Amino acid sequence: MSALPEDFLQFMRDVYGTEAANAWLQRLPSFLEECAERWQLTILPPFENLSLHYVAPAVRADGTPVILKTCEFSDEFEHGLAALRLFNGRGIARLLEYDEEQKVMLLERLQPGTMLESLVPEQDERATSILAGIMRQLWRPAPTEHTFPTVEQLGQGLTQLRAHYAGGYGPFPPRLVDEAMDLFAILSASVPQTMLLHGDLHHHNVLRSGDTWLAIDPKGVVGDPGYEVGASFYNPMPRLLEVPNLEQMLARRVAQLSEELGMERARIRGWGLAQCVRNAWSMVANNQLSKDPHGIILRCADILSHLTV
Known part of the structure; x- marks a missing residue:
């Protein structure tokens, strides 16, 4: 797993507390490995301007470019997921896969973006x-x-x-x-x-x-x-x-x-x-x-x- 942007690390600690944020960040590499295996992904380095979520581009085994997004803290994930399901790709990037309990989703990667x-x-x-x-x-x-x-x-x-x-x-x-x-x-x-x-x-x-x-x-x-x-x-x-x-x-x-x-x-x-x-x-x-x-x-x-x- 690539090094995370320092601004993101500090932001997570400021918002969610150092102990909770550090514990999640320590679990993140193994969790990403599970996602890669589950959805047949090659996960690329994360985007630089992260805030409340870990977001990274990825490629599926068939070559489809996707976006992986996860964070276990924020209620925004739950609400964002529910909105994506209701919007259903109309005017917005399509939701491809998700696990509500694990707070992770795969999204259509818009190109050229x-x-x-x-x-x-x-x-x-x-x-x-x-x-x-x-x-x-x-x-x-x-x-x-x-x-x-x-x-x-x-x-x-x-x-x-x-x-x-x-x-x-x-x-x-x-x-x-x-x-x-x-x-x-x-x-x-x-x-x-x-x-x-x-x-x-x-x-x-x-x-x-x-x-x-x-x-x-x-x-x-x-x-x-x-x-x-x-x-x-x-x-x-x-x-x-x-x-x-x-x-x-x-x-x-x-x-x-x-x-x-x-x-x-x-x-x-x-x-x-x-x-x-x-x-x-x-x-x-x-x-x-x-x-x-x-x-x-x-x-x-x-x-x-x-x-x-």
Whole structure:
């Protein structure tokens, strides 16, 4: 087994605790050998930008390129697997094999696999249209019974921000936090139809597959489909730093997504702002500030808060 990226090792220890993470990492080589034997795989070195899961390319005995993904800790695996089964390859990479108990799956490997971020900023309008098209393919009515996290539950995470700062706001602008909390409540209460969503659809989670583009790595979230647009407003990082007129780009994204998804501009803008603030707080809560050292996410939130729609 190839050496794991040091950033991944430290991230796992920070999130799950040193003892638990080290124990899992020690078991990982033998577990991968079992997977290789079970599914007739040659497992290649893992990807470098790992976070909550071990993800590596592999090749099946018949030459089929695949992706192996595993992690025994995160609930995200369970929810992501359930979402992949329901999406069933429509607008997203296909699920080929899985073992829910062992928390491991094999996925279609998209080729050439170019990330959608490669189109930004020069072809941002095209990239936004691709995102909207994938959203329309993915969304479906939420199952009557499910264990997916809901948009309302995710929004409640902002109350932890206030608790973390003893009722204050810390480095966060109070105006943006209050508006984001209000938006989560208001938009969730007025949802026209609750849908199963990808939950983290942005420019790094859409890859080129032949002559089309497909999503990867769904979180599996249930709620207002408008929530899905949020992640696209603070991505792709760090390429947004290269945009000469970010205000103009975000305003055009609001207008374009409203047109292509048939949603009110105010709803698109609102979910964009709410998700920017929530994601910025999530980075603080999970010790991931290094992902946004320039504070671009809160800058996007501020731009959206002043946008007239």
